[in-house]
Amino acid sequence: MGETTHGLIVKAMSGFYYVQCPEGLIECRARGVFRKRGQDLYVGDNASVELTAGGKGYVVAVDERRNFLVRPPLANLDQLVLVSSTCEPVPNLLVIDRMIAVAERKGIEPLLVFTKKDMADASPYARIYRHAGFAVAEVSNATGEGVDAVRAALTGRVSAFSGNSGVGKSSLLNRVDARLALPTAEISQKLGRGRHTTRHVELFALPEGGYVADTPGFSSLDLERCEPILKEDLAGCFREFADYVDGCRFTGCSHTKEKGCAVLEALARGDIEPTRHESYVSMWNQVMDLKEWELK
Structure with missing residues (x-):
């Protein structure tokens, strides 16, 4: 293996990846190992680059991602x-x-x-x-x-x-x-x-x-289709619910209509915005029957 460097993939187009490295912007192809693994490279990936002649290179590895979106990648x-x-x-x-x-x-x-x-x-x-x-x-x-x-x-x-x-x-x-x-x-x-x-x-x-x-x-x-959220995870995506979700009377509370729901009590006090809770209920109703295996 030749000299390697590390940088940020800032552009992907037509099978080429442009990686911003200390040496400058390097035009790269991806090594075949990514195709064999079925692994896609995304803009925003931190990549290891093997340098070749003419100031170009190959992406040989990427760091573990903190997060990613499928569409856009x-x-x-x-x-x-x-x-x-x-x-x-x-x-x-x-x-x-x-x-x-x-x-x-x-x-x-x-x-x-x-x-x-x-x-x-x-x-x-x-x-x-x-x-x-x-x-x-x-x-x-x-x-x-x-x-x-x-x-x-x-x-x-x-x-x-x-x-x-x-x-x-x-x-x-x-x-x-x-x-x-x-x-x-x-x-x-x-x-x-x-x-x-x-x-x-x-x-x-x-x-x-x-x-x-x-x-x-x-x-x-796009986000709804590519990044669905199960009902079990939905309350955790509404940060203003965090102080209340553990205070509900019943385990498995949906926070939509139950008696003894701490989220609904916070809503009634004005601690949670009505429009935010309305959105939560709408989203919960849409995914209430969605199962994890259906996402695979």
């Missing part, structure tokens, strides 16, 4: 930035809560960002999620208000952005780092192009440190 995320607009379109709180639950299950810290605060008041939504224990930013892409807070939250972390079309995700990323130059809805419509033409996943280094994933976008449906 991303590993070792510190943060999932959930972007919603205060209007046009208004936030779908169930969708937001589904995505938060997946992030919590994976050990990825959610950051809530509500855009278009110059057009409508973001504080009612921000209050819900701050009360639930999450970091929240209220942003105007038009004026730049709140963008510094988002930029600070990205510094030193590996982050991915999620948001439906029209919420201002691309505009926000361009505000965070103009070098990204992502096409926005307005620009794309004028040019007659799709809103976001990215077909691969890539991590971009931020000036202050950290990486942000530019992805083709992913929806709550």
Whole structure:
């Protein structure tokens, strides 16, 4: 084996992996051992690279992952930035809560960002999620208000952005780092192009440190299909339930309607936000009959 180095896979495209190493960005192929094992390589993997002639190399091993998402294929995320607009379109709180639950299950810290605060008041939504224990930013892409807070939250972390079309995700990323130059809805419509033409996943280094994933976008449906949560695990994905779940009168409490449920008592006192519990009940009802073997 030749000289080896270690780095971060920042891009995967057409069978090539681009690994940011101390020596620079190295274009790599994967050794056949990964194919034999049926093991995929993900952007975000920390990889060992065997260097070859011409400044290229082969990925020969990857470190154990802290977490990963199947779609889009991303590993070792510190943060999932959930972007919603205060209007046009208004936030779908169930969708937001589904995505938060997946992030919590994976050990990825959610950051809530509500855009278009110059057009409508973001504080009612921000209050819900701050009360639930999450970091929240209220942003105007038009004026730049709140963008510094988002930029600070990205510094030193590996982050991915999620948001439906029209919420201002691309505009926000361009505000965070103009070098990204992502096409926005307005620009794309004028040019007659799709809103976001990215077909691969890539991590971009931020000036202050950290990486942000530019992805083709992913929806709550993708996460629901690829990252299902069993009912036994669901309460653990709602962090504001943590102080109460062990105080229920009956073992196996679903926290949906039982007498003596400490979660419902906390809800009645105002310690848990009604919309958050409504989302929990909706998600629980959807997976109440789902069995672990059905996920395999």
